[in-house]
Amino acid sequence: MSSSYTVSFACLECCKSFKRDSELSKGIPNELPCPNCGNVSYNLGRHFKAPKQSDKKQWDKIRFLVSHGFRFQKIRPHRDNNDSVPYPIDLAEAREFVERYKEFSLNIGDAT
Template sequence: MEIRIKIGNRAVGGFESSISVSNAEYRIAHACFACRKSWKLSEDSAAICPQCAGEAHHMGRSFKAPKRTDEEQWKKVEKLWRAGFRFPTNTGWYEVAPYPERLREVDEFISQNPDHPFRVKNQPSPRT
């Protein structure tokens, strides 16, 4: 390695980062319920579905979209979103009630968790 350094084949220097923490652009998962697709968009970008130009809904940083063909799971996710539930990163909230696995469990979950920490306050009543 010393020979490489001497002849210039090995660059040695300080660490330079092109990432600025204070100016970091976070990408947040957004979903279009009509297209059943999800994209990570910057917080400042317009929340418009690139596919159908409809509304892309802010889901949270830890949202994992179901398969496009899984209509039941997309209906479940939409119902939770309309009730004010989001998908933030779950650090420090270890004793939080987990989201339901099936669509048929959503109504009971919503009624039993009015003060869930991942629920956005002052949401309109959910559509069914």
């Protein structure tokens, strides 16, 4: 019996998100076609909370983070501590975040 894992996907074109269950034994895809517009939607993990579709500033921040390899994965800079770093609340903080935690960025194909 295989385990199922629910993850959030977000389309950076139409600014919509959706969840999908994936079987862990088959792997979790990094990208899926957006069910709304057909463009690429990105796996942003199970903790991602999408902003309102109309919140362009938040979607700009998300695009920036994804394009720099941050897909809302847990960032734990200290090996002896399980505390995660909170994700930035705006684009200005996102720029600082990307610079500070660049060693934790993911290299997953071309995002945005």
